[in-house]
Amino acid sequence: MKYMREFREAGATKALAKSLAGAAERLEVVRLMEVCGTHTMSIARFGLRSFFPENVMLTSGPGCPVCVSPHAYIDTAVAYCRRPDTIVTTFGDMVRVPGSSSSLESEQAAGADVRVVLSTIDALRIAEENPEKEVVFLAIGFETTAPTIAAAVLEARDSGLPNFAALCGHKVMPPAMAALASDPEIRIDGYICPPHVSAIIGGDAYRFLADEYGTPCVIAGFEPFDVLQGVLWLLEMIADSKPEVRIQYSRVVSREGNQAALAILYEVFEAKDDEWRGIGPIPGSGLSFRKEFFDFDAERRWPVEVEPTCVPEGCICGEVLKGIASPRDCALFGTACTPESPVGACMVSSEGACAAAFKYEGANR
């Protein structure tokens, strides 16, 4: 695996840990947030918290698309599962997320045609191979994933594919980060920005967080060295009171991002106000189809009746997603809520903060 394992050199990680301790001496307690679920997983998997000085707190953010999809989205997906002559295609992460009364997995067990795909292109093939069925793709994900769905929609349009539409649940990251940065209850002193979102939107997309909110941002890669160097850079910027956007993951992320992908993304979708599980509505934080593409909007093309939302009692996924509670603060963690039998979304997705804590740090509360 070229350009992955080389970044896991232990000596360099140790050296960085020492620099971290030195930088932290200049600071009071600082609260950093890793926004991306893949970072959450990487930090838990490599035990990186053990390298952080005591006054450096790192909390997980709302960067797992499965976790932030509101109950109503799952409930709508469930309604499509129950619709006759319909195939529901989805990324695997969604299958076990509990909605108000059911999940895709339960619907599948009850006979619904739910198919897990690795790419939207696979969903297009399923539509081609099943002309007598209507194929709904569950389009979730941030700016990393949304362009791949936009590309598939363009391909479906160009090839005249008549039986493909998407249930759009895409979200965009910077408005959510701004919402958290301006919430006095949360108080984030620095962001580790989501790397592959940044590969698309570019480092400059976070400039307003440094300029207007005074919150330093580092776009760091996923390997242990990357994360520790990113944290070090944040501590330095906080100590110097010089908030900027710095790109540690320079092998992939540029200032301007991937303009070709952004052009395709915004050809098909436009920004809308959207609801985040646990956080609530955030202006400009979601995507919806532009009117030229309404034919590919499942909710317009094939409307379904959706059950009323019912949120499980005791679940604190919302607070966990905002970084004001850790998984172990939840009364259900490790008891009523486990990866085998999840109550909240953060325990379902392998990238959820609760699943990562359960898997790598144990079930004990």
Place this chain on the structure above:
Amino acid sequence: MCVAVPMKLTSLDGHNGVAETGGVKLSINTMLLPDAKPGDYVIVHAGFAIQHLDVEEAERTLELIRELAEHEGDKEDTESG
């Protein structure tokens, strides 16, 4: 969910390419990275190349890692000796 892996693009026909890493081959789409060409390292997410991997930048970071590791190794030698 934003997991993406570096792969080497080995062939390309229109937007349809084949990428490889560690002996694993995968069909990928390059619509989102129109200037990708065979031989490039690309970052692959959900069957699409979404960005280039800049080999020079990667080597620069690796060089820093090697330097830090060496420095750390020297210090440990001194400390233990």
